[in-house]
Amino acid sequence: MSEQTRYLDLPDGRLAYDDEGAGPLVVCLPSMLDLRSQFRFLRPLLLKAGYRVVTVDQRGMGDSDAAWPEYGSTPLGRDLVALLRHLDAGPALVYGCSNGAAAGVWAAAEAPELIGGLVLSAPFVRDGEAGFAQRLTMALFRVPGLARPLYLGYYPKWEPKPPADFAEHKALLAASLKRPGRSKVIAEYMSMSHAEAEARLDRVTAPALVIMGTADVDWPDPAAEAAWVAGRLDAEVVLLEGAGHHPHVEFPERIAEAVERFQRSLGQA
Template sequence: MNATATTATRYLELPGGRIAFDDEGTGSAVLLLPGMLDSRHAYRHLRPLLLAAGHRVVAMDLRGFGESSIEWADYSPAAIAEDALALLSHLGIERATLVGSSYTAASVVKAAGLAPERVAGIALIDGFIENLSPNALQRGMVKALGHAVLRFPSLWGLYLRKTAFGQAKPADLDAYAAGLVASLRTPGRATATRGYVFGDSAPVGWSAAVECPALVVMGEQDPDFPSPAAVAQRQAEALNARQVLIPGAGHYPMAEDPQATAAALLPFLAEVAAAEAAAVKAA
């Protein structure tokens, strides 16, 4: 793997726009994808723990958010999967473990199915994939919430401060949420917001193509699911994956309890790295 490392923002130019990312550390590579309407700094508290454990950590902004360009033709999880694979190629990373949060859990699943030769493992953090199909009332509520956020971006900040997190909110939550709300008000950002909130955020069936090791991490008190444990179990069964519930955590355990999230993720990363090394030795 290429050992190039820097904490400065870098950019990958793609046909439809540019993707912002940063790249730090050496060792087995981990690519972090944030959830929708968020930035790569969603992993700001987890990332140092991964670096300290000896991993190369690459974090990317999604289409339309963070420091990536805003207007794209497609904001779907499948399109983001293609961006992730393009970034690995750009950096000369032959194989990596992909970590997806919320909306992008589907993206890492899709990437593993599309390019098994590039994806050594995947980890889903409070992901929307393989969930039970929403009923008409739930679909209506999601649509209404999407329209509300488009019209009143401050509602996203309210969700983050009052609902999304469990028992232990990160100390910088107010400032972080304010930054995301300000981002939603950037000229043109409504196009990207609309692409996410009205897209297919929970595809079913993609897991069947996954052959690599997988880990499902779920906040035990995630308010986005009626039964977080049941969702985690469903995903774990679909992916033949291990599952870890983070006690007291909500939808963003990597920010509210990074130590517990690292305790779930690091042994998995070590197992993937060991399997990769054994495969190289056997070859």
């Protein structure tokens, strides 16, 4: 497989992804409102280690279409199932970040034959209890004209140890959000719920690994949230000191090692 943008036509729109390498399949879902290039550091490490790596642009982001009837972790879960069936490569390891983790949980419960393992990175697999300041921020994200600048202003909080190309990636993200039809995407994602993923946790039979950064601003106690998710899934936890909401951007080597170790434990590599 070569590196180039590929597309999967679904009933409600077209999903963009890339597909490269040979070997055990790893499908990577970035966090909400980000690009598949979020995996620009992890992807080459996994390719070098002998994996087939597929990275996906969520609905409304990057090269995927913008005019979808709904957004969120459950629609992304349905997209993931459709993509895995399209790839037809046997059970895959799914690496999902944030709402991508919820999508992985949803897919693992609904189509267990497609998923051999889950790596849940900075996982949002339930709706957290937000304080007043967070509720106010989320409300402002849904105001037309404010959503994009507010989101881009908040974005650095997710990577407290930013990579050297942070400004370049953020500029690409800003350009993506200016593309036609993207004006409502931020508000749609900010309104999503992960309740359907939480309701399916007890149905997941695939082995799971939970990865969490101790500096993840989206949880008041990241370690406690990681422990809760791991307890529901009988999963191992990898805590990364100082990492934020995108640990594979800040610590790609550590994440690659964790993924390879987990994959070997499954007897698939």
